[in-house]
Amino acid sequence: MRERWRQGRAARRAHHRRRGLRARLTRMFALVAILAVVLTTVLTVGATFRVLAQFGPGVGADTAWDAATWQQVASGAGRSIIRSAVQAAFLSALLAIFVAGLVTRQLTRPLARLADGAERLRAGDRSVQLPIPPRQDELRDLTATFNDLTLSLARQEAWRRGLVADIAHDLRTPLAVLRSEIEAMQDGVQPLDGAALARLHGEVLLLARLVTDLRTLSLAESGALSLEPRLLDAEEALRGLAEAYSVRAVEAGVTLTVHASSPLPLHVDSDRLRQALGNILDNALRYAAPGPVKLSAWADGEGTHLSIRDDGPGFRPDDLARAFERFYRADASRTRDPQGRASSGLGLAIARALVEAQGGRLAARNHPEGGAEFTLTFPVPSGEPPSPQTRMVTRAPSSSR
Structure with a gap:
């Protein structure tokens, strides 16, 4: 995915180099220079031929001119050529001014709109939306x-x-x-x-x-959170979480089952990982009890995955879209769990922030077989290939820590 993004970005840059603002200016002023040279050359050469045509018939083998006549003819020819060159320079300047006016108008119009939009934005208007220029160049990208x-x-x-x-x-x-x-x-x-x-x-x-x-x-x-990442095993992390929550699981009537491949190395901060997993499991005990809750870990080409899945009612469509919003509760009346523990409404938002701060990602979905499932994904540490071995650890409601 990242490689495709880089290739697309390189292609866009190459496209801008061919059709961007800098290329437009380069072509435009190169065209002006060529036209100016052509215009100057045509007028100067034309004036030279006109001068030669004036006294050409008088130049012959039997014709003898004195010095005064040659001086007069040369002086007239020089004035004619200079006059043509001045006219050519004047017309070239007019052409350059005209082309520059068109180009600068195309440039300054979107820039003026951007300046006006920035002033409105500074004044507090957050609804500013500027028209997108039609040309595929830097001004279009800047406006977008x-x-x-x-x-x-x-x-x-x-x-x-x-x-x-x-x-x-x-x-x-x-x-x-x-x-x-x-x-x-x-x-x-x-x-x-x-x-x-x-x-x-x-x-x-x-x-x-x-x-x-x-x-x-x-x-x-x-990004100011202090982290102390170290290598740990995913199965041990889930087993420790199940041990810590075994008493609460018994009180809520929940069976905690750990299913993990071993070894599954993770390079994370153990305390922050435990906090994120604890917030998710606390959410499951609060909204999905009674019933089983499965804690799983596995690895594939994307990385190492840790999952917490319950058999509760799952998410409604609106709830799933807002699962990680601050202070959002799927059931506003259930701000406390059955044991009376208070909820700040920030648990899932904190869990996602802690996972992303360690280079991972957290996703939520409704499991096809029912219930809600939260999946944490971390990149596999380099040089640590996943193992296909699998072990099971179960915590039943009748057990106690």
């Missing part, structure tokens, strides 16, 4: 890039507004609960006991988790 830029800025601004609104909403709910609980305690309506303090503590934990998740997401997407 400018239009893409304005569309991207409009999407980012809409995303920022939505993000601020979502953050305000998710912060407002626990703050409102804290305020109502504290005011009820101050008024004596609510007793200050262990249960009330536990509720307050839970809301504080939700706020802390939301702030931590926002910071992690920001660091991952900005």
Whole structure:
């Protein structure tokens, strides 16, 4: 894919070299120079022949001219030739001015539109869309890039507004609960006991988790996240995840099954990989329980794949398109799991950001046999061919850590 992209880019560059703005200018001014030379040559040579035709019959073997006559004839011929050369230079200058005017008009019109569009963009108008020039040249590419830029800025601004609104909403709910609980305690309506303090503590934990998740997401997407990649085995990573979540799986009535080829080397940050897998598995326990959840790993020509698949209801079409959006929940009423654990609504967005920060990709789909499936794909470390050996590890609901 990358090689085809490079070949296409090289072909586009070669096409621009042949038909681009620089080529147009080169051909245009070369044409002007050729026409100027031709015009000067024709007029000068024509003037020379006219002069020769004036005194040609008088030049013969029996004709003797004195010095004054020769001087007069030569002077007239020189003036005629100079006059023709001046006329040719004047006409060449007019031709160059005319052609330059046409060329600069073609150049400055889209540039003026770009300057006007940039001024409108600076003033806050994100709906600016400029007409695309018809010629396949750098100005067309620049205008198309400018239009893409304005569309991207409009999407980012809409995303920022939505993000601020979502953050305000998710912060407002626990703050409102804290305020109502504290005011009820101050008024004596609510007793200050262990249960009330536990509720307050839970809301504080939700706020802390939301702030931590926002910071992690920001660091991952900005490329400022500290990573310590090392070689590890995919099967061991999935087995460790199943061990860590075995108690929660029992409580939710979920069977965790690990199916992986061994060895499957990964060159990733183990803590960040565990965090991404944990967020995805937490999502499965929250929305797909009770039922089995399969954790799988395999390798092919694209890289090493880690998959978490549940047997829940899967995604609705709109939910699948927005699965990795910040604060998006497929079921707005299920902001907490059955055990009462709070959700910040950022788990899947953080998982994708953590995977992409390590050179991988995360995809979600509805499995053909039912349920939702999340697949993490990482490039295979060089010199580490995948092995066809396969092992099975199962965690049943009756087991405990």
